[in-house]
Every structure is written in C-alpha cells, then in structure tokens.
Amino acid sequence: MGRAATLERNAAGIETAIGILKQRFGDRLQTGGSVREQHGHTTTWIENQSPDAVIFATSTEEVAAIVATCAAHKVPVIPFGTGTSLEGHVNAPAGGVCIDLGQMNRILAVNEGDLDCIVQPGVTREQLNTHLRDKGLFFPIDPGANASLGGMAATRASGTNAVRYGTMKDNVLSLEAVMPDGRIIRTGHRAKKSSAGYDLTRLLIGAEGTLGVITQLTLRLHGIPEAITAARCSFPSVDAACQAVMATIQYGVPVARIELLDQLSVRAANAYSGLDLPETPLLLLEFHGSDAGAAEQAETFGDIADEFGGTGFAATATVEERNKLWQARHDMYWASLQLRPGARGISTDVCVPISRLAECVTAAQDKAAELGLLAPVVGHVGDGNFHTLLLIDIDNPDEVAKAEDFVGWLNDLAISMEGTCTGEHGIGQGKKPYLVRELGSAVDCMRAIKAALDPHDIMNPGKIV
Amino acid sequence: MGRAATLERNAAGIETAIGILKQRFGDRLQTGGSVREQHGHTTTWIENQSPDAVIFATSTEEVAAIVATCAAHKVPVIPFGTGTSLEGHVNAPAGGVCIDLGQMNRILAVNEGDLDCIVQPGVTREQLNTHLRDKGLFFPIDPGANASLGGMAATRASGTNAVRYGTMKDNVLSLEAVMPDGRIIRTGHRAKKSSAGYDLTRLLIGAEGTLGVITQLTLRLHGIPEAITAARCSFPSVDAACQAVMATIQYGVPVARIELLDQLSVRAANAYSGLDLPETPLLLLEFHGSDAGAAEQAETFGDIADEFGGTGFAATATVEERNKLWQARHDMYWASLQLRPGARGISTDVCVPISRLAECVTAAQDKAAELGLLAPVVGHVGDGNFHTLLLIDIDNPDEVAKAEDFVGWLNDLAISMEGTCTGEHGIGQGKKPYLVRELGSAVDCMRAIKAALDPHDIMNPGKIV
Numbered sequence: 002m003g004r005a006a007t008l009e010r011n012a013a014g015i016e017t018a019i020g021i022l023k024q025r026f027g028d029r030l031q032t033g034g035s036v037r038e039q040h041g042h043t044t045t046w047i048e049n050q051s052p053d054a055v056i057f058a059t060s061t062e063e064v065a066a067i068v069a070t071c072a073a074h075k076v077p078v079i080p081f082g083t084g085t086s087l088e089g090h091v092n093a094p095a096g097g098v099c100i101d102l103g104q105m106n107r108i109l110a111v112n113e114g115d116l117d118c119i120v121q122p123g124v125t126r127e128q129l130n131t132h133l134r135d136k137g138l139f140f141p142i143d144p145g146a147n148a149s150l151g152g153m154a155a156t157r158a159s160g161t162n163a164v165r166y167g168t169m170k171d172n173v174l175s176l177e178a179v180m181p182d183g184r185i186i187r188t189g190h191r192a193k194k195s196s197a198g199y200d201l202t203r204l205l206i207g208a209e210g211t212l213g214v215i216t217q218l219t220l221r222l223h224g225i226p227e228a229i230t231a232a233r234c235s236f237p238s239v240d241a242a243c244q245a246v247m248a249t250i251q252y253g254v255p256v257a258r259i260e261l262l263d264q265l266s267v268r269a270a271n272a273y274s275g276l277d278l279p280e281t282p283l284l285l286l287e288f289h290g291s292d293a294g295a296a297e298q299a300e301t302f303g304d305i306a307d308e309f310g311g312t313g314f315a316a317t318a319t320v321e322e323r324n325k326l327w328q329a330r331h332d333m334y335w336a337s338l339q340l341r342p343g344a345r346g347i348s349t350d351v352c353v354p355i356s357r358l359a360e361c362v363t364a365a366q367d368k369a370a371e372l373g374l375l376a377p378v379v380g381h382v383g384d385g386n387f388h389t390l391l392l393i394d395i396d397n398p399d400e401v402a403k404a405e406d407f408v409g410w411l412n413d414l415a416i417s418m419e420g421t422c423t424g425e426h427g428i429g430q431g432k433k434p435y436l437v438r439e440l441g442s443a444v445d446c447m448r449a450i451k452a453a454l455d456p457h458d459i460m461n462p463g464k465i466v
Numbered sequence: 467m468g469r470a471a472t473l474e475r476n477a478a479g480i481e482t483a484i485g486i487l488k489q490r491f492g493d494r495l496q497t498g499g500s501v502r503e504q505h506g507h508t509t510t511w512i513e514n515q516s517p518d519a520v521i522f523a524t525s526t527e528e529v530a531a532i533v534a535t536c537a538a539h540k541v542p543v544i545p546f547g548t549g550t551s552l553e554g555h556v557n558a559p560a561g562g563v564c565i566d567l568g569q570m571n572r573i574l575a576v577n578e579g580d581l582d583c584i585v586q587p588g589v590t591r592e593q594l595n596t597h598l599r600d601k602g603l604f605f606p607i608d609p610g611a612n613a614s615l616g617g618m619a620a621t622r623a624s625g626t627n628a629v630r631y632g633t634m635k636d637n638v639l640s641l642e643a644v645m646p647d648g649r650i651i652r653t654g655h656r657a658k659k660s661s662a663g664y665d666l667t668r669l670l671i672g673a674e675g676t677l678g679v680i681t682q683l684t685l686r687l688h689g690i691p692e693a694i695t696a697a698r699c700s701f702p703s704v705d706a707a708c709q710a711v712m713a714t715i716q717y718g719v720p721v722a723r724i725e726l727l728d729q730l731s732v733r734a735a736n737a738y739s740g741l742d743l744p745e746t747p748l749l750l751l752e753f754h755g756s757d758a759g760a761a762e763q764a765e766t767f768g769d770i771a772d773e774f775g776g777t778g779f780a781a782t783a784t785v786e787e788r789n790k791l792w793q794a795r796h797d798m799y800w801a802s803l804q805l806r807p808g809a810r811g812i813s814t815d816v817c818v819p820i821s822r823l824a825e826c827v828t829a830a831q832d833k834a835a836e837l838g839l840l841a842p843v844v845g846h847v848g849d850g851n852f853h854t855l856l857l858i859d860i861d862n863p864d865e866v867a868k869a870e871d872f873v874g875w876l877n878d879l880a881i882s883m884e885g886t887c888t889g890e891h892g893i894g895q896g897k898k899p900y901l902v903r904e905l906g907s908a909v910d911c912m913r914a915i916k917a918a919l920d921p922h923d924i925m926n927p928g929k930i931v
Contacts, residue, residue, distance in 0.1 A: 113716070114819075114821035115820055115821050116715070117819070156661060159659055167636070170668070184907055186905075186907055187906065188905070189886070190881075190884040190885060190904070191819045191884040192818060192819065192851075192884070192889065193817065193819075193849045193850055193851075194624055194628060194633050194851065194890065195622075195886040195889060196621060196623075196888045196890050196891060196892040197901055197904055197905065198893055198901050198905065198909065198931070199669060199672065199677075199912045199916075199930070199931075200622070200665075200668045200669060200671065200672050201912065204664060204668070204669055204915075207661055212664075224718035226718075250581070251578070251581065252689070253689035293762060294758075294762065297756055297758060297759065350661075352657040352659060352660060354577065354579075354582070354656045354657065354658075355579065355580055355581075356577065356579035386657075386659065415657075419655040420657040421655065421657040421662045422662060423660065423661045424659050424660060425659065428662060428663055432662075439655070440651075440653070440662065441652065442649055442650075443651040443652060443653055444663065446645060446651060446919060447663050447664045450669075450915055450918055450919070451664075453914045453917065453918030454914055454915070465663050466664075
C-alpha cells in the first residue's frame with residue numbers, strides 16, 4: 002500500500018470554501034462520511050483518500066462557480082464521473098471538493114448527418130449507445146466498465162474496439178472545459194479536422210482532470226456496420242495466440258476487436274459466465290463491415306489462425322451468442338476475482354510494439370509463476386496492450402511486496418521494449434514513478450504546463466506530475 | 467498585404483549569437499541575401515521576412531546547440547523544412563536564426579512488423595513512400611506538396627487521404643523535439659496507444675514550431691491495399707456533388723479519397739494537365755481494400771452518385787491513368803494560376819461539418835462572383851474542407867481589399883457553421899485574428915502554455931499566439 006501519498010491540507014481554505022459553496026448548493030453539497038468515501042478511490046490496492054465535500058453539479062456554470070470559489074481559497078477540486086478509474090485518479094490526497102458530474106448526463110445533440118454528437122460529461126457510454134441505436138449509429142470506445150464519457154476522456158480510455166476505431170483521443174472532436182481559474186473555454190467546434198492553434202482538445206484528454214474539468218464533449222460517431230461477426234479461436238499457447246494476432250495486424254485485416262484470454266482467464270470465464278470453452282489460450286474477435294467484407298475478414302483470420310495451430314475457430318451464429326461472449330469478456334475482472342475469493346485484483350496495463358507482444362506476455366506469465374502469484378492475463382492484443390491481474394491477499398505483506406515487484410518489473414520491461422507503462426488506465430497516483438522512467442525530462446515540460454495553467458495546483462492535485 | 471507584422475529586433479543578441487554559431491558551423495551557417503530570402507515566406511500574399519542567418523543542421527545535438535545559444539541571447543529560432551507552408555509560418559518578423567532541417571533526412575528505422583518507422587524531420591513524404599514501396603507499406607498523409615514530415619507535423623497537415631487515414635495527429639506515434647531551452651525530449655515511444663501523462667505529441671503537432679523543434683518522428687504506417695481503384699464522376703452542380711459526398715460519408719463508405727473540383731478547376735486541369743474532362747463539377751475518388759471490398763465501395767458510390775445526377779462515373783483502368791488523374795489534382799495550384807497568368811493565388815482553408823458543406827461551398831462561389839473575383843474551388847470534401855483559390859493582381863489595391871474581405875467573410879461563415887478557419891494550413895501569421903474569433907479565451911490558455919515553455923518567445927515568434 003502507501004501508493005497514495007498524502008499532501009499538505011489547506012484546512013482553513015477548505016472550511017471557508019465549503020461554507021460559501023454550502024450556501025449556494027444546499028443539500029447538493031454533502032459532507033457525510035459514506036458519500037465522501039464513495040467519491041475517493043474504491044478500486045484496486047490504492048488506499049481511499051476522501052474529499053471534504055461532494056457537490057452534485059448540474060451545469061457548466063455551476064462547475065465554473067465551484068472552481069472559481071475553490072481557486073479563490075486555493076482549495077483542491079477533484080472531478081468525479083463514475084469512479085471506475087484504477088490508479089487513484091479520484092483520490093483527494095490534500096482533501097478539497099469533489100465535483101460529481103453524474104447529474105450532468107444529458108445528450109445535448111445528435112447530428113446524424115455529421116456523425117457527431119454533443120454530450121455532458123456524466124453521460125455513460127452505455128447510455129449514449131442505447132440512445133443512438135435506433136439511429137443506426139454508435140460510439141465505439143468501450144473500456145469495459147460503464148464509465149462516464151467525461152471520465153473516459155480524462156483518462157484517454159480505449160478498450161476492446163480501439164484496434165479499429167482508436168482511443169478517446171481519436172474520437173473526441175472538441176471539448177468544453179472549466180479551467181483552474183474558473184474560466185469556461187471551448188477547444189474547438191464540430192469540424193472533422195482543424196489546424197487552429199495548439200491542440201487543447203488532446204491536451205485535456207488524458208490530463209486526468211489536472212488541467213481543468215471537462216463539462217461538454219463533442220464526439221465522433223460511427224454507423225453501425227451492416228454486418229458484425231464475432232468469433233473465437235483456441236490456441237495451444239499464449240505465444241501461438243500472440244503470433245496469430247501479430248500476423249493478423251501485419252496482414253492489415255481491419256479487425257474490430259481481437260482480445261486474448263490466457264488459460265487461467267478462460268477457466269475463470271467458464272466458471273463465472275457458464276461457458277464451456279476449451280481451457281487453453283483463446284482469442285475473441287469481432288469483424289465489422291458489409292456482409293461480404295466481414296465474411297472475408299473472418300476467412301482471412303481463419304487462414305492465419307490455422308498457421309499458428311488455432312483450433313475451434315467458430316463464428317457466432319446469433320446476436321445472443323455474440324452478446325454472451327462479449328459479456329463474459331467484460332465480466333473478466335469479476336470472474337478472475339473468483340479464482341481466489343477474497344483476493345484483491347491489481348491490474349497492470351503495459352502496451353508494447355506488437356512485434357514484442359508474445360515475448361512480453363510470456364515473460365509476464367513466467368515472472369508471475371516464479372513469484373508464485375496467481376495472475377490471469379487478458380489483453381487488447383491488437384494494440385499490444387494487455388492486463389495481468391494479480392490476485393493477492395492485501396493483508397499479506399509478502400504478497401503485496403511481490404506484487405509491487407512484479408508491477409515495477411513489468412513496467413520497466415515494457416519501457417525497455419519501447420512501450421509504455423500504461424496503454425489506457427492512466428498515471429493517476431499509482432504510476433507516477435514509471436512516467437518519469439518512461440519519458441524522462443518530458444515530464445518537466447508537463448510540470449511547466451501544469452504550473453502555467455494551474456499555478457496553485459488546485460486541479461486534482463497529486464496526479465500525473 | 468501587411469499581413470506579416472514586424473516585431474522588435476534584438477539586434478545585439480542576434481549579432482552575438484550568429485558570431486558564436488559561425489565558429490561552430492562555418493560554411494553551414496549562411497547569411498547571403500538570397501539564401502535568407504529563400505528561407506522566409508515565399509508563397510501566397512504574405513510578405514517575405516528573412517532570417518538573419520540560416521544554419522543547415524545535421525543532427526539533433528546540433529539543433530539543441532543552436533537553440534541553446536539562441537536562448538542564451540534571446541534570439542529567435544525558426545525551423546524550416548521545405549518552405550511550402552501557406553500562412554507565413556517560416557517568416558522571421560523579429561529576425562533571428564533559421565534552422566534548415568533539410569539535411570536531417572535519414573530514415574532511421576522501418577519496423578515492418580509494427581507498421582511504424584522512425585525518421586528525421588527533413589525526410590519528405592515522397593522520399594519515405596519511395597523507400598517503403600518495396601516493403602508493401604505506405605505513409606498516407608498527402609498534403610499535395612512534397613513537404614517534409616517535420617513540417618507536416620508542425621502544421622498538423624492532412625490532404626487528400628485524410629478522410630480515411632486521418633491527419634498528422636493520427637499518424638504520429640511520438641516525437642523527439644528540442645525545446646526552447648535547448649533540452650531534448652521524447653514525447654513517447656513506439657506503443658500504438660498510451661495514457662502516459664499529457665499528450666505532448668499532439669501538443670507539438672500543429673504548434674508550428676512555436677514550442678520547439680521537431681527533430682525525430684515515429685510514424686504509423688499502413689499496408690498498401692490489395693486493391694486501389696480510382697474513379698471520377700461529373701455532377702450538374704457543386705451542390706449536387708456535395709450532396710453526393712455527404713451521402714457517401716453518411717452511408718459509411720470507407721472512401722480513401724473524395725476530392726471536389728468545381729467547373730473552373732476542371733477547366734484549369736484540362737488545360738494544364740492535358741485532360742479532357744467534362745467542364746462541370748467533378749469528384750475524384752479512390753477506394754482502398756481487398757479486390758472485392760474496393761469494388762463494393764465503388765459500386766455503392768456509383769449508386770449514390772446516380773441519385774444526385776452524377777454522370778460519367780468511371781473507374782480508372784490502369785495505374786498510369788490513376789496516376790495521371792491524381793497528378794492533375796496535385797497540380798491544381800499551378801493549373802489554377804494559369805487561369806490568370808501573372809496573378810497571385812490566395813488559398814482559403816475553411817472546414818465545416820459535412821452537413822453544411824454544400825451550403826458553404828455554394829455561398830463561397832456566390833460571394834466570389836459578387837465581388838468579381840476569379841476563384842476556383844478544390845476540396846477534401848469528405849472532411850468538409852475546401853480551398854477557394856483567389857486569383858488576384860497583387861498590385862491592384864482594390865482587388866487585394868476584395869480578397870481580404872472575402873477571406874474574412876468566409877472564415878467567419880465557417881466559424882458560424884461550427885467549423886474552423888483552417889482545416890489543414892494552420893494559423894501562422896495570416897490567420898491569427900480568426901483564431902481568436904474561433905476559440906475565444908481558449909487562446910489565452912495557448913498563450914499561457916507558450917509563455918511557460920518559451921518565456922522569452924524565441925521559438926518561431928509572431929505565429930499562432
């Protein structure tokens with residue numbers, strides 16, 4: 002533990018600011034212990050650091066007013082979506098005011114002809130896709146959790162569809178944000194591309210709320226493909242599965258999803274989701290296109306899988322079967338925890354050039370075995386990104402120490418392979434030392450930007466830099 | 467004219483810095499009038515503002531040394547690729563030292579298995595694609611000019627293929643750059659995605675050299691498609707052509723190129739490139755995919771074109787025919803100038819949501835006619851981006867004034883349509899007032915970032931902010 006350092010508290014400023022804000026927000030400002038705790042970090046092994054107050058905001062103007070008040074009294078502001086982040090992003094190491102954006106959940110416009118929409122930050126990806134379904138459109142980024150779109154932008158989320166559709170950075174056209182001084186800015190409008198000045202859109206995406214609060218998102222949408230075919234294929238080893246992935250990507254198959262489950266993960270999925278998959282490494286795939294196009298992709302993949310010893314390659318016959326398979330994939334976190342009831346799950350998030358993927362996953366499996374850690378692997382392997390979920394007894398200092406060793410070792414391995422310590426989860430509190438190892442003095446430039454835009458370090462302090 | 471304001475010169479500092487740099491660089495530092503003039507702005511109507519010296523750098527370390535020396539003496543540094551930018555980006559309004567990166571033109575690595583490569587900034591897109599051809603790979607961004615990849619990143623360039631492959635922001639994995647204090651940073655490595663801190667890659671892309679000098683680029687590559695089919699189709703009006711484009715994009719056809727030439731542009735192309743196209747608005751297209759996939763796309767487009775009165779839809783039969791068509795498209799700037807020999811061409815660059823495209827192009831044509839300006843239109847219309855090329859007698863103040871009115875009017879119209887004044891050319895000196903109209907107080911955030919990273923405003927001063 003101890004992965005969440007405590008920062009100095011401005012107790013007087015916090016008290017004053019909360020007093021002022023209470024007058025405006027009344028019951029929408031809450032200071033009860035359980036509400037505060039729910040708005041600190043509640044996943045993984047990073048300890049909970051609660052804010053002093055939680056305000057349920059309903060408009061950009063309210064967010065601006067909260068930030069301006071906090072700025073005047075140098076009080077931390079922590080934006081909160083659904084709390085599904087994994088690296089302590091919503092913790093309040095110096096206390097302060099959490100802005101819960103969950104009530105800012107309106108879909109403000111869907112421009113079907115332009116394949117874009119404008120949403121408030123509390124809209125979740127499932128809410129948006131349900132709204133879009135009848136229009137034949139969808140938003141592709143799917144990190145698994147039913148996260149808020151504001152939070153997904155803040156952590157530069159991606160997930161299973163990123164191999165084809167990119168990450169949040171590729172699917173946000175522009176943002177509205179409240180900056181650390183309370184000013185409301187727009188980073189762009191609805192043009193599909195722009196060369197108009199510094200890319201503040203991409204600067205805020207992945208800034209984890211440390212540079213401002215995202216209050217509105219203009220998102221790119223995609224037409225629901227004519228054909229969606231899911232498929233699965235078993236492999237004799239993780240190495241063989243990864244080789245098949247590498248060949249598929251290198252061959253240029255525009256696969257929409259290509260997910261790895263190692264043997265342990267398949268066992269967990271079978272038990273948790275009532276499946277009957279062969280207990281060997283598995284790839285789950287999805288092909289999007291015209292009827293002919295999706296069939297052609299599946300056929301090409303089938304040929305590649307053959308070469309690497311793939312067996313049981315089967316396209317799903319029905320939408321129900323497809324949904325069941327992907328639901329099982331999305332439930333992997335919960336399924337894996339059942340491999341060791343009572344254990345805490347610690348997820349790594351390295352991403353490496355795809356030519357190093359097989360080597361990196363295999364090394365991670367060997368290392369976990371060597372340390373005696375139970376560690377199922379799942380991965381968005383088309384992007385070279387995979388998660389080793391360490392299942393540890395958080396009260397056993399020896400296991401915790403081994404898990405910390407493993408995380409550090411794997412992050413360093415990925416960095417040495419020209420990869421990154423985080424493909425999609427972000428830095429938060431947990432990965433700060435690795436960011437410096439990965440990017441060196443570039444982190445000083447990040448610090449300079451942070452200091453320029455947020456001189457009193459009030460926006461989500463203690464994260465990234 | 468007068469679109470290039472002069473800034474205060476630090477004459478003593480410049481003299482001192484050049485003296486120091488001359489000692490190190492000898493004949494690679496040049497101060498002759500013609501070399502200096504060639505390294506100022508030489509296109510469009512913005513006046514040439516030459517640097518005091520030009521240094522032909524050969525390594526990142528040399529660039530760092532030049533910047534460090536200039537930083538010590540508060541002397542402007544202007545990075546230079548091929549000089550094909552259009553908004554005064556390479557001008558030296560306060561004098562200073564131009565770093566010509568043309569000799570840093572080595573392709574350092576091609577990682578075929580990872581679909582990426584590492585290049586120096588002076589490598590041009592044609593040089594890279596020639597190098598890649600035998601490997602079955604290509605780099606898709608094609609702004610027309612054979613620009614340097616460093617310059618293309620600096621202006622967030624795009625061009626004809628962007629509708630399918632995105633812009634420079636989507637095709638650069640990471641950068642090495644020399645920052646304004648002479649420090650060398652890396653913004654990332656070779657992972658296909660990353661959530662590791664602020665997106666400095668995207669911050670430098672489109673910063674037009676105002677935040678640092680790009681000294682190395684890690685680029686995403688794509689496999690050369692199995693099938694590339696070009697096609698053309700004539701339309702009774704610009705409106706009909708735009709309607710067909712809108713329907714094609716909305717239908718989700720993954721067209722690789724979809725370019726508009728209005729009637730005047732077709733006339734120019736016929737004359738300049740020896741073509742025999744019907745003199746009505748024309749769409750030029752390219753479809754990438756498998757044999758079956760490209761054919762299916764072409765067929766779908768053919769059906770859509772029919773609906774909007776398209777005629778003469780024909781796929782090119784041979785590579786030669788395809789190359790001839792695209793060469794004609796790339797030569798449009800020169801071809802258009804021949805519509806009025808001796809005239810200067812002033813290109814607008816607005817980009818609007820595609821649902822507003824027909825309306826915006828038609829309004830631009832009407833406005834040009836109303837002002838009596840000869841103004842052929844070409845456009846990357848799949849992205850909602852088009853260029854009106856005003857052909858004016860630069861010595862006729864009345865025409866220049868009308869052109870200025872037109873540019874301002876069109877930029878304001880695009881902004882009012884939730885678009886942008888620049889889809890791909892950038893802000894430079896020419897569009898600074900429009901940036902403020904478009905993004906308001908977000909420009910103050912850009913200024914704060916600029917001041918934080920470059921407190922003495924030495925990096926390409928007078929551009930963007």
